[in-house]
Amino acid sequence: MSEGNKEDPSAAEDDIWGSALAEQAQATQAAAAPAAASTAAAERVFQPLQGNTGTEIAKGDIDRVLDVPVQLTAELGRTRITIKNLLQLSQGSVVELDGLAGEPMDVFINGYLIAQGEVVVVNEKFGIRLTDIITPSERIQKLNR
Structure with a gap:
């Protein structure tokens, strides 16, 4: 700065921050206006369900997935073996698992x-x-371990 300019540098920074915050506030207000208009339009297009209680909707939802197949796996135990040992397996071979009887x-x-x-x-x-x-809470605890 030149000697002729006796402005306080911290006042100039405050001015910059103030204008940036004002600019951000204007941008936020401009973004909120279209969102409010789209919410009103969505309410006109998607009318709420009439005559259905929450339990009726939930029962209908569960009925939709009752026939969806899922894979059930029962695991006795696990082990890691080398490819060499895997190729040596034959009928009657015993593979040791980490699970106990x-x-x-x-x-x-x-x-x-x-x-x-x-x-x-x-x-x-x-x-x-x-x-x-x-x-579900026990599942989350086991994931955190």
């Missing part, structure tokens, strides 16, 4: 753990007796 097995739906259970045999067929259903 008698431990609950994990039940997954589309890759998400939803329950734990135990193996049962009914009429010479294997099944799973669910012993513990995993709640």
Whole structure:
């Protein structure tokens, strides 16, 4: 600055910040005006449902997905082996898993753990007796570990 200009530099910065804030406020107001107009238009085009309570809508929604297939996986345990050992497997080979005998097995739906259970045999067929259903909050806790 030249010696002839005796303005305070902090006052000039305040002026710059003040004009920037005013410019931002104008931009925000200009953006809000079209949003309000589109909300009014949406209310005219999409009329609210008449005569349906929340429970009726929810029941109708669940009915739509009842026939959607999902993949259920029951996992006894896991292990990691080399490709060499994998190629040596044959009928009757035993693969050691990290799960212990008698431990609950994990039940997954589309890759998400939803329950734990135990193996049962009914009429010479294997099944799973669910012993513990995993709640959504428990699922979140397990993800955080």
